[in-house]
Amino acid sequence: MKIKDLAILIGIIGIVLMMVIPVPIPLLDVLLIINISAAVMILLIGMNTQNALDFSIFPAVLLITTLFRLALNVSSTRNILSEARAGRVIETFGQFVAGGEIAIGFIVFLILVVVQFIVITKGSERVAEVAARFTLDAMPGKQMSIDADLNAGLINEQQARERRQTIEREADFYGAMDGASKFVKGDAIASIIILFINLIGGFIVGMAVHGMPFSDALGTYSILTIGDGLVSQIPALLISTAAGLIVTRAASEGNLAHDLSGQVLRYPKLLYIVAGTVAMLGLFTPIGPMATLPIAAILAFAGWRLSGTQARLMQQEELLEEEQQIEEVRSPESVISLLQVDPIEFEFGYGLIPLADTQQGGDLLDRVIMIRRQCALELGLVVPVIRIRDNIQLKPNEYVIKIKGNTVASGDLLLNHYLAMSPGFEDDSIVGIETQEPAFGLPALWIDESMKEKAELSGYTVVDPPSVVATHLTEVVKKHAHELLGRQETKALVDNLKESYPALVDELIPSVLSIGDVQKVLVKLLKEKISIRDMVTIFETMADQGPYTKDPDILTEYVRQGLSRQITHQFSGGSEPLRVITVGPSIEKKIADAVQQSDQGSYLALDPVATQQIYQKLTEQITRQVQSGQQPIVLASPTIRMYLRQLVERTMQDIPVLSYSELEPSVEVQSVGVVNL
Structure with a gap:
């Protein structure tokens, strides 16, 4: 036993003995x-x-x-x-x-x-x-x-x-x-x-x-x-x-002194009010000024000193913050913060600042909120926060859109003008600055306020600059939606689904598929502009087929078949027949014979000559469809659909490739062309 422990024991025993001895x-x-x-x-x-x-x-x-x-x-x-x-x-x-x-x-x-x-x-x-x-x-x-x-x-x-x-x-x-x-x-x-x-x-x-x-x-x-x-x-x-x-x-x-000085004396101006009240008690009551005026003077002096002390402390804090910021910039650890890359950035020149400045009537921030809501409804994707900033290195009227730090789109705007797009025929009386509509690359004119009404009467589509930016940004987000969905974002979607369907999620993850496997399937769907909003159907299909295959390409095909009603409605539009370009038997056989199997899955090994021939035949049919004013859609058998998509996605990324099993039996399919070698 230590000496201090023994001393405490002896002291307590002595206290008890004091009551008797x-x-x-x-x-x-x-x-x-x-x-x-x-x-x-x-x-x-x-x-x-x-x-x-x-x-x-x-x-x-x-x-x-x-x-x-x-x-x-x-x-x-x-x-x-x-x-x-x-x-x-x-x-x-x-x-x-x-x-x-x-x-x-x-x-x-x-x-x-x-x-x-x-x-x-x-x-x-x-x-x-x-x-x-x-x-x-x-x-x-x-x-x-x-x-x-x-x-x-x-x-x-x-x-x-x-x-x-x-x-x-x-x-x-x-x-x-x-x-x-x-x-x-x-x-x-x-x-x-x-x-x-x-x-x-x-x-x-x-x-x-x-x-x-x-x-x-x-x-x-x-x-x-x-x-x-x-x-x-x-x-x-x-x-x-x-x-x-x-x-x-x-x-x-x-401690008590710190709290009293920091909280009770936090408002030195109130001491002036107290000093005035005490002085009035001495001047207008029988108490007399001899007892009250010295106290009032002390309170007023204390308020003055505290006000000066607070002003100095604020200046010292500001200087300390500036020094800390400088030290953070100088320190080696500050470089780590520079590694952070924003998912989406919208940068613009100083001439376009009124678009984002609410005090000048700019509503770009509100439009960005609506874009995120629209993408959530149409794609089922939670778009990350879009970073909006001005960039003096850009031209005054120029803007760029970046995905993960890389520029993917740009455009020019003329404020106080309107973008007019022709209905298919030109009206020489409509005068403006020739340009291109940034979202779809259509020829257009920048016209002023005086020409707006006349252009609308001539059938032109007239939009203001904020709408041009919003449309362009929306199309860019949809086009690159698959790049914005990582494992962390997929985990958030899974957690949201688990709140309503815990049994479904627990069955699939992680016993059947991992978060990475699910993310690969969702990315492939978004890459072909297929909405992932119906997560229940997607997860149900993966839970059914996941025990038999882990190949994300094959799982994606199964999921697309499970989303047949959604895909049919997306491309058919209404009660009109679905006009498609059909892949002929010769190409079907050519692609099927070129499919090779490996440990990592199947892949297409097609010789360059056959590839070029398929490109040429597809281009002819697609060009004919576009010239007739219709959306070209390629229809193939389920066995080769994904390989055909892999073949054409680099040069014809916006052309949808569907399979027969992805269409509802009730839809009327009309072939407007056949691709054969």
């Missing part, structure tokens, strides 16, 4: 001074504690100090009754406070007892009781919050364990404080009882045992009783105050 008066004086010093020390610790758990031993300290104080009361009472004296400390307190008037001493003592018992002790007891109750009630919620942070990866296992321990310690501390506060209450009651015992018993012992006259007994024992009560009640008052400070510091961020 008489204590010499000189030793009693020393112990009373130690009691007062310990009370002051505990009060200072309570004032400087930032967190209640920093002084978690306080309930035990409260019990020990209460026991020590009661032992001193017993020892002093023994000396008062047996020897009619209790040492210099008690006599000094009694004579100093009473000041020659015993009644005044009694009144001061009773006031201290009332303040401690009714105000401080009652308040501390109630706060500790409520804090213990609410801490216990909040434990399940705090535990769930820790588990949620741990599952989300915001904290690690060690941090979670530390937080749980903190919650348990808080519950134990406030529960212990609730019980320990009862000792303070009992100590106040015991002090009142000991007061009457010393006073009444002293009169009886003084006159009956020591033969004192009534007046001498009254004076002697009254002074000793008052001194004994004050010596015990002042430390008790200090410790009770410390208990109240500790249990009421729930939302504190610093």
